[in-house]
Amino acid sequence: MSGGNITLAKTNFTAGELSLDMLGRGDLAAYGNGAKRLRNVFIAPIGGVSRRPGLRHVDIARGKGRLIAFEFNTEQTYLLVLTDLHLDIYADGVAVAHVDTPWTEAQLQQINWTQTADTLLIVHPEVAPRKLTRTAHSAWTISNWMFHEADGVLFQPYHKFAADEVTLQPSATSGSITLTASAAFFVAGHVGTRLRLQQKEVEITAIASATQASATVKQNLVNTSAHKDWEEQALSAVRGWPVSVCFHQDRLVIGGSRDQPNRLWLSKSSDLFNFDLGEALDDEAIEFALLSDQVNAIRHVFSGRHLQVFTSGAEWMVSGQPLTPSSIQLTRQTRVGSPIDRTVPPRDVDGATLFVSRNGKDLREFLFADVEQAYQSGDLAMLAKHVMLAPVDQDYDAGRRLFHVVMGDGGLATVTVYRSEKVTAWTGHVTAGRFLAVAVVEGEVYVLVEREGIVSVECFDESLSLDAALTGSADTAKILWSGLDHLEGQVVRVLADGAAIETLEVQDGAVTLSEPAKCVQVGLPYTHEIEPLPPVVQSAGGAGPGAVVRLIRAHFRLLDTQALHLDTGKGPTPVPFRRFGRHNFDAGPPLFSGDVQIRAIGWKRDAFAPLWRIAQDAPLPCTVLAVATEMKISS
Numbered sequence: 001m002s003g004g005n006i007t008l009a010k011t012n013f014t015a016g017e018l019s020l021d022m023l024g025r026g027d028l029a030a031y032g033n034g035a036k037r038l039r040n041v042f043i044a045p046i047g048g049v050s051r052r053p054g055l056r057h058v059d060i061a062r063g064k065g066r067l068i069a070f071e072f073n074t075e076q077t078y079l080l081v082l083t084d085l086h087l088d089i090y091a092d093g094v095a096v097a098h099v100d101t102p103w104t105e106a107q108l109q110q111i112n113w114t115q116t117a118d119t120l121l122i123v124h125p126e127v128a129p130r131k132l133t134r135t136a137h138s139a140w141t142i143s144n145w146m147f148h149e150a151d152g153v154l155f156q157p158y159h160k161f162a163a164d165e166v167t168l169q170p171s172a173t174s175g176s177i178t179l180t181a182s183a184a185f186f187v188a189g190h191v192g193t194r195l196r197l198q199q200k201e202v203e204i205t206a207i208a209s210a211t212q213a214s215a216t217v218k219q220n221l222v223n224t225s226a227h228k229d230w231e232e233q234a235l236s237a238v239r240g241w242p243v244s245v246c247f248h249q250d251r252l253v254i255g256g257s258r259d260q261p262n263r264l265w266l267s268k269s270s271d272l273f274n275f276d277l278g279e280a281l282d283d284e285a286i287e288f289a290l291l292s293d294q295v296n297a298i299r300h301v302f303s304g305r306h307l308q309v310f311t312s313g314a315e316w317m318v319s320g321q322p323l324t325p326s327s328i329q330l331t332r333q334t335r336v337g338s339p340i341d342r343t344v345p346p347r348d349v350d351g352a353t354l355f356v357s358r359n360g361k362d363l364r365e366f367l368f369a370d371v372e373q374a375y376q377s378g379d380l381a382m383l384a385k386h387v388m389l390a391p392v393d394q395d396y397d398a399g400r401r402l403f404h405v406v407m408g409d410g411g412l413a414t415v416t417v418y419r420s421e422k423v424t425a426w427t428g429h430v431t432a433g434r435f436l437a438v439a440v441v442e443g444e445v446y447v448l449v450e451r452e453g454i455v456s457v458e459c460f461d462e463s464l465s466l467d468a469a470l471t472g473s474a475d476t477a478k479i480l481w482s483g484l485d486h487l488e489g490q491v492v493r494v495l496a497d498g499a500a501i502e503t504l505e506v507q508d509g510a511v512t513l514s515e516p517a518k519c520v521q522v523g524l525p526y527t528h529e530i531e532p533l534p535p536v537v538q539s540a541g542g543a544g545p546g547a548v549v550r551l552i553r554a555h556f557r558l559l560d561t562q563a564l565h566l567d568t569g570k571g572p573t574p575v576p577f578r579r580f581g582r583h584n585f586d587a588g589p590p591l592f593s594g595d596v597q598i599r600a601i602g603w604k605r606d607a608f609a610p611l612w613r614i615a616q617d618a619p620l621p622c623t624v625l626a627v628a629t630e631m632k633i634s635s
Contacts (some may be wrong), residue, residue: 002289005552005630005632006631006632006633007627007629007631008120008535008631010032010033010627010629011047012048013033013048013425014033014045014073014219014416014421014422014423014425015029015030015032015035015383016035016038016415016416016424016425016426016532017034017038017384017386017426018030018035018036018383018426019032019386020036020386022034022533023533023608024535030607031536033196034372034533035049035375035530036533036534036610036635037530037531038428038529038530039429039430040429040430040526040527040528040529041415041427041528041529041530042402042610043400043416043427044415044416045418045421048559048623048625049529051134051621051622051623051626052466052528053461053462053463053464054445054460054465054466054467054523054526054619055449055458055460055461055464055466055468055469055471055523056093056132056458056461056464057456057458057468057469057471058090058093058446058457058459059088059090059095059456059521060215060455060456060457060486061081061092061448061452062081062083062090062455063083063105063455064083064105065084065213065436065448066081066108066109066111066437067081067437067438067446067447067448068080068120069111069223069244069439069441070089070134070241071442072374072440074442076137077091077442078090078091078134078442079439079440079457079480080107080132080434081448081457082101082106083406084104085102085103085106086099087099087100087101087103087142089140089223089339089480092352092360093459096137096138097138097140099132099140099141100142101130102128102130103122105359105400105489107127107462109341109342109343110342110343111343112123112124112244112245112300112345113245113345114245114246114247115249116272116518118134119134120132120133121145121245122406123242124241125242125243125258126240126241126258126327127241128144128145128237128241129235129241129242129245130144130520131142131621140431145273146273147184147273147277148273148274148276149409150216151219152201152219153201153219154193154194154220154233155236155273155274155276155285156275156624157235157254157274157287158196158232158233158236159231159260159263160230160241161239161259161435162181162183162185162277164363165182165228166182166185166224166230166385167194167202167226167227168181168182168197168220168223168227169182169225169226169227169512170197170202170217170224170225171224171532172221173217173220173221173222174217174220175216175217176208176214176215176217177215177217178208178214178215178566179195179202179212179213179214180226181210181211181212182211184208184210184211186204186209186211186212187210187238188207188613189236189237189238190204190213190228190236190238190538191204191205191206192233193236193237194218195215195230195231195232196231196232197221197222197229197230198222198227198229198230199570200220200221201217201218201219202215202216203216203218204216204253206330209288209607210232214327216532228445231344234263234265239258239260240254240258240259240260241257241258241515242256243256243258243261243297243298243299244298244299244300245425246301246302246303246307248271248304248323248550249265249307249322249323249533250269251267251268251269251272252273253265253303254265255298255300255301255309256299260289260516261295262295262298262311263287264286264288264290264318265285265286265287266323268283268285269282269283269322270283270623273456279327280324280325280326282326282392282607284325286324288330290311290465292314294313296316297312297313297337299312299343300313300345300346300355302348302353304348304366305351305368306319306546307319307323308346308366308375310346310355310366311337311338311359312337312340313335313337314332314334315332315334315355315366316331316332316337317330317333317375317376318330324467325394331374333375334366335365336355336364336377337358337359338356338358339356340358343495344365344392344394345396346355347396348396348419349396349398349403352367352419353365354366354417356405357379359392360388360408361381361385361388361404362379362380362382363379363380363381363388363391363405363415364377364380364535364596365378365379365380365486365532370395380415380417380424381426384426386409386413387407387413387426389407390407390408391406391407391408392406392407392408393405394406394437395439395445396417397440397445398440399443401417401418402414402415402416402417402418402445403416404438404440406435406438406447407435408434409434410435411429411623412428412429412430412435412438413426413427413434414426414427414428423618427614429468431449431524432467432490432526433451433452433522434449434450435447435448435449436449436455442467444459444460445460446459447459447460448488449468449489451468452490456486458470461617463519464521465495465620466492466521466522466525466526466619467523467524467525467526468486468522469522469523470483470523471517471520471521471522472520474518474519475521478517479513479514479515479516479517480510480512480513481494481510481513481520481522482508482509482510483510485509486523487506488506488509489505489506490506490524490526491505491524492504492505492522492525492526493522493523493524493617494513494521494522494632495513495522495619495632496519497517497519498519499589500513500515500517500585501553501618501619502514523586525619526617527615527616527617528616528622529614530614531610531613531614532549532610532612532613532627534608534609534610535549548603548604549603549604549611550601550603550604550634551568551600551604551611551612551630551631552630552631552632553598553629554597554600554611554627554629555596555597556575556595556596556626556627557594557595557624557626558593558594558596558622558623558624559576559628560591560592560593560623561589561591561621561632562563562589562591562621562622562625563589563616563618563622564576564577564614565614565615565616566598566612566613567613567614568612568613569602569604569609570599572613572614575596575598576580577589577590577592577596591621603634611629611631
C-alpha cells in the first residue's frame with residue numbers, strides 16, 4: 001500500500017554522527033539532528049556542516065612525540081614539539097629554538113606539564129622533573145627543579161618508606177658521618193639523597209652496604225642514638241618522581257609519584273618550591289593522601305573551580321577558601337577513573353573539565369552542579385561510542401568551539417561543544433597517514449601526523465583544501481613547482497590558479513604541471529562525507545519497519561560552496577552551479593550560496609541505506625546548512 005508524499009526538513013546537524021545502535025531511536029530529538037556518517041567535516045555551533053580545512057605543512061619533525069602549547073601572552077605564543085630526547089620550539093610556524101631533553105619517545109606518553117608566565121614545568125614518574133624557561137624569543141633553557149634552600153636545608157617533601165620499627169643511628173652529630181640502619185634499607189641510588197633525622201638533614205655520599213651509608217650533615221644532629229624518627233626525601237631516583245603537577249591558589253601542586261601514587265603535596269603560598277610543613281600555619285605547605293576503599297593512583301591534578309584530582313579509579317574535589325592546612329577538605333565526587341598507561345590531559349571547556357575515562361570509551365564532562373553542590377561526570381560520547389577508540393591526546397579550540405581528540409588508531413575525532421544550546425556534535429577525520437598528537441596555540445590547531453614513515457607538524461588552514469599542503473605563487477606562470485620534499489614519491493592533487501585540478505606524482509621534490517600557472521596549492525586529497533540517518537516518520541501511514549521509501553526530490557541550502565558531489569543511489573555526481581553567460585569558465589568556480597534541487601528515482605528497500613549521500617574529494621569548499629527531502633512511502 002502506498003502513502004502520500006512526505007517532506008522532512010533537516011535544519012541542523014547539532015547531534016553529529018550517531019552510533020548505529022541509535023538507528024532504532026527515531027523518537028529522540030538527537031535522531032532528527034544527527035547523521036549516520038560525518039567524515040572530514042566540522043559542525044558549526046549553530047548547525048551547519050562544512051568540509052574541514054586542509055592541513056598546511058609546517059615542518060618535518062624528528063620523530064613521534066607530543067605537542068604542547070606555550071602561551072606567554074596573546075601575542076607571544078609558541079608550539080613545543082617534544083620528540084625522542086629533543087624539544088623544538090616554533091613561533092608562527094617557524095622553528096626558533098632547540099633544546100636537548102631527557103625524555104625518550106616511549107616516556108613522552110606519560111609526561112605531564114603546567115605553565116606559569118615564561119616557565120613550563122614538565123614531570124615524568126621515572127625522570128627528575130624539569131623546568132623549561134623562556135628568556136627571549138629564541139633563547140630557551142631546561143634545568144632541574146630546585147627546591148627552596150636556606151642554610152643548606154632543602155624544603156622538599158619527605159616520607160618514611162621503611163617500616164616504622166626500622167631505626168637509624170648516626171656515628172656523630174656533625175661533619176662526615178656513618179649511618180647504620182637496623183634493617184636492610186640503602187641501595188646504590190640513595191647517593192645524593194637527603195634524609196631527615198629528628199627533623200635534621202643529612203645527605204648520603206656513599207653506600208657501604210644495605211644497612212650502612214656515609215653522609216654529610218647539613219644541620220647538626222640532636223644526638224647519636226638509634227631512633228625511629230627519620231625519613232627520606234619523597235621524590236628521588238629511588239622513590240620516583242612526580243606524576244602530575246599544576247598551580248592552584250598560588251601554590252604548586254604535585255599529584256602522586258611512582259612510589260606514592262595517592263599522595264598530594266601543596267607548596268607554601270606564594271613560594272612555589274618550598275614544601276616546608278612548618279607549624280601548619282595558613283600559608284605553609286600541605287601534604288595528605290587520598291584514602292578510600294581502594295588505592296587511587298593520581299593521574300592528573302587540575303585547577304578549576306576547585307582543585308580537581310583525577311585518579312585511576314575516581315575523581316576528587318579538594319576544597320577550602322582559601323586552601324590552608326586547617327581548612328582543606330577532600331571529597332570523592334564520581335567513580336570513573338582516568339587511563340593509567342598514557343597521559344591524556346584534561347581540558348577546560350566553559351567551566352567544565354573534559355577528561356577521558358579509564359576504559360578509553362568515554363569523554364566525560366566533570367561539571368559542578370549548584371543544586372547538588374557536587375560534581376557530575378556526564379558522558380559526551382554517549383550517543384557516538386564508536387568514535388572513541390582509546391584516545392591518546394586532546395585539546396580545545398575555544399574560538400570555533402571544537403574539541404579535538406586524537407585516537408589510538410591514528411584517527412582524529414572532533415566534537416562541537418556548546419552546552420548552553422545543548423550542542424554535542426561528533427565528526428571523524430581521516431588523512432593519508434596517522435594523527436599522533438594535537439595542540440591549540442592561540443586559535444591555531446596543530447597536529448603531529450605520520451605519513452609514509454615521515455612525521456610532520458601540520459596546521460589546519462582555512463585557505464587550504466588539501467592535506468600536507470603547501471602553496472606557491474610566481475609573477476610569471478610556470479609548470480615546475482618545487483619544495484615538496486616531504487611528499488616525495490607520493491601522488492598529490494594540484495589546484496592551479498584556483499581552477500585546474502591535476503593528479504601528479506612528486507619527483508625530486510617537485511611536480512610538473514601540464515599547463516603553466518601563477519598560483520598553486522599542492523597536497524594530499526581527502527574525501528568529506530555527509531550521510532543522513534534513515535528517515536523515520538511517526539505520522540499515520542508513515543514509514544516504519546519494513547517500509548519501502550522512494551526519494552522524489554531533495555533541496556539543499558548551501559553557503560559559500562564551490563562543489564557539491566551528491567549520491568542518490570548511482571554514485572557521487574557533481575551538481576552544477578554555473579550558468580552560461582554569467583561566469584568565466586576559465587576561472588575557478590564561484591562561491592555559491594542558495595538552494596539547489598535534485599530529483600531521484602527508484603525505491604529503497606534497505607533500511608540502512610541513506611536517501612542521499614555527499615562524498616567529495618574535490619579540493620573545494622562545501623557547506624550544507626539545511627536539507628529538505630520529499631519522499632513517497634510504501635508499506
